[in-house]
Amino acid sequence: TYNAGITxxxxxxxxxxxxxxxxxxxxxxxxxWIRTRTGIRERRIAGPETASSDLATDAAVxxxxxxxxxxxxxxxxxxxxxxxxxxxxxxxxxxxxNIGAVNAAAFDLEAACTGFIYALTVAKQFIKSGSYxxxxxxxxxxxxxxxxxxxxxxxxxFGDGAGAAVISRTDEEGIIEEYIKSDGAGGKYLxxxxxxxxxxxxxxxxxxxxxxxxxxxxxxFKFAVKAxxxxxxxxxxxxxxxxxxxxxxxxxxxxxxxxxxAARRLxxxxxxxxxxxxxxxxxxxxxxxxxxxxxxxxKKIKKGDKIVLxxxxxxxxxxxxxxxx
Ligand code: ACO
Numbered sequence: 001t002y003n004a005g006i007t008x009x010x011x012x013x014x015x016x017x018x019x020x021x022x023x024x025x026x027x028x029x030x031x032x033w034i035r036t037r038t039g040i041r042e043r044r045i046a047g048p049e050t051a052s053s054d055l056a057t058d059a060a061v062x063x064x065x066x067x068x069x070x071x072x073x074x075x076x077x078x079x080x081x082x083x084x085x086x087x088x089x090x091x092x093x094x095x096x097x098n099i100g101a102v103n104a105a106a107f108d109l110e111a112a113c114t115g116f117i118y119a120l121t122v123a124k125q126f127i128k129s130g131s132y133x134x135x136x137x138x139x140x141x142x143x144x145x146x147x148x149x150x151x152x153x154x155x156x157x158f159g160d161g162a163g164a165a166v167i168s169r170t171d172e173e174g175i176i177e178e179y180i181k182s183d184g185a186g187g188k189y190l191x192x193x194x195x196x197x198x199x200x201x202x203x204x205x206x207x208x209x210x211x212x213x214x215x216x217x218x219x220x221f222k223f224a225v226k227a228x229x230x231x232x233x234x235x236x237x238x239x240x241x242x243x244x245x246x247x248x249x250x251x252x253x254x255x256x257x258x259x260x261x262a263a264r265r266l267x268x269x270x271x272x273x274x275x276x277x278x279x280x281x282x283x284x285x286x287x288x289x290x291x292x293x294x295x296x297x298x299k300k301i302k303k304g305d306k307i308v309l310x311x312x313x314x315x316x317x318x319x320x321x322x323x324x325x
Contacts (some may be wrong), residue, residue, distance in 0.1 A: 004127035005174015006323065008069065008166040009293045010062025012055040013280070014046040020156070027152040034156045039256025043159025043281030045144045051085040053094040055162035056140040060099055063136065067166035071099045074166075075132035077106040078122060080115025080285040082192070082314065083142045084108055095138065104136070112190070113252050113313025114180070115139055115285030116163070117321050120309075121178040123167040138164040139285035146192055148212035157254070158213070159281035163289025173324055176306075177239035179231055180319035189219040190314040220316075224254060227318035228262035228310050235308065235320040243267060248301050252311035253277035253287040262310070274300065284313065301325055 019042040020031035034040055046055065056079055064071060079092040092106035111118040116139035123135035143158035167175070194201050194210035201211060228251060236242060243266055251259050256277055263273050274295040276287070283290060288309050295301050305325045312318040 001128045002130055002169045003171065003173045004124045004167055005170035005172065006165045007168040007170065008063045008065070008067025009289065009296070010059045010066060010164050011290045011293050012058035012062070012162045013290070014044040014050065014055070014160050016045050016047060017042050018045045023156055026149055027155060029152045029156060037257070038157060039277050040156065040281045041278045044161055046142045046160040050142070052081055052083050052140045052142050052162070053085050053091045053098065055142070055160070056091060056095050056138045056164065057098040059140070059162040059164035060095055060136055060138055063164040063166050064099070067168065069134050069166050069168065071101040072103055074101040074104045074134050074136050076123070076126060076135045077101060077104050077138070078109050078119040078135065079138045079140060080109045080111060080119040081140050082110060082112050082284055083145055087196070091140065101136070111313065111317045112315055113254065113282070113284045113287065114311040114315070114317040114319050115313070116288045117178065117309055117311050117319040118180055118317070120165070120167065120175060120321055121180050121319070124175045124178065127167060127169050133169045135167045136164060137167055138162060139289045141284035141286050143213070143282065143284055146211065146213050148209055151212070153217060154213055154215055157282050159283050161280055161283040161286040161290050163286050163293055165289055176322040176324055177235055178319065178321040179235040179238055180317070181231065182315045182317045184315065186223055186316035187314070189216040189223070189316065190214070221255065221258060223316055224258045224312045225261045227312040227316070228258065229265045231310050231318050231320040232266060232308055235322055239322050241306070241322065245306055246272070246308050247305035248272050248274065248295065248307045250274040250288055250292045250295065250307060250309045252313065253280065253291060254282045
């Protein structure tokens with residue numbers, strides 16, 4: 001078997017910023033409520049002409065450059081997204097064409113906010129087995145495209161962005177262990193009603209606003225505060241590590257209170273926890289790679305650090321990964 005590690009990363013963020021003060025003019029809410037209940041101050045919103053593959057492509061090109069890997073050397077592209085450009089072709093195939101990764105297989109993976117961890121897990125297996133040398137993993141979501149901006153329960157939470165990572169065969173072990181789980185019984189708490197074969201998009205479904213995210217916030221909150229610690233403990237048990245071995249934690253960015261609760265339960269101090277929710281909100285599968293990359297750029301993460309990525313999302317899904325940076 002072979003070792004796999006992250007050899008390059010890149011992110012792509014829309015320029016347009018939507019602040020809590022902007023939202024005050026759109027729905028009955030306040031900057032104070034949003035900040036204290038979620039930790040969010042602002043988020044990025046893609047323009048009407050921008051689709052997921054546009055940000056995914058930009059992030060991918062940057063990641064390839066950092067890794068020093070050419071597009072032709074990519075064997076597989078996995079895009080984790082719940083907001084693909086369209087149901088088919090896959091966003092991964094669109095990215096393949098955009099970057100000229102002519103030798104790659106390409107598919108999308110749907111595990112909502114846990115998507116990046118799932119995709120990293122899949123990528124690692126192909127490299128570990130020796131099948132592939134370089135896999136491009138992209139977490140990309142434009143949640144603004146499926147958000148009802150008249151619904152204050154959801155529209156304050158979400159934002160748009162993309163983060164890409166090149167996973168390559170490496171000398172040293174980079175991705176040490178992963179732990180992915182799902183709890184389909186909780187699917188009813190977070191879903192996009194009219195988006196596929198159950199309720200195909202129609203004039204009626206749009207009039208009923210079924211083309212927007214449905215979320216039972218308190219139920220998702222309850223699940224998340226349990227799932228994140230459980231995933232981390234499961235991961236550490238599986239890999240033979242202890243909480244004290246973790247140098248840095250990069251959690252999914254859904255609500256600062258969920259993150260603080262998980263850190264408290266595990267006894268991890270908040271200065272070892274990556275946070276971007278204040279400026280980007282919840283970007284689903286993009287939150288973890290974007291936060292990982294920004295903490296690396298801020299030099300919060302250094303070579304040799306043991307980093308835990310952890311997330312949860314629709315499915316319900318959850319999971320964690322241990323990385324040697
Ligand atoms: N501004 C002002 N008041 C609001 C707003 C708002 N934007 N939204 C809700 N309220 C009100 C509610 O109507 C409610 O009023 P009431 O008590 O008179 O009924 C009150 O504030 C409290 O509402 P709660 O829902 O109990 O507030 P809570 O503290 O639970 O926070 C939140 C809500 C932020 C949504 C929280 O439940 C949460 O973060 N849940 C998890 C969400 C999550 O993680 N989603 C993951 C999505 S992942 C993916 O796959 C896309």
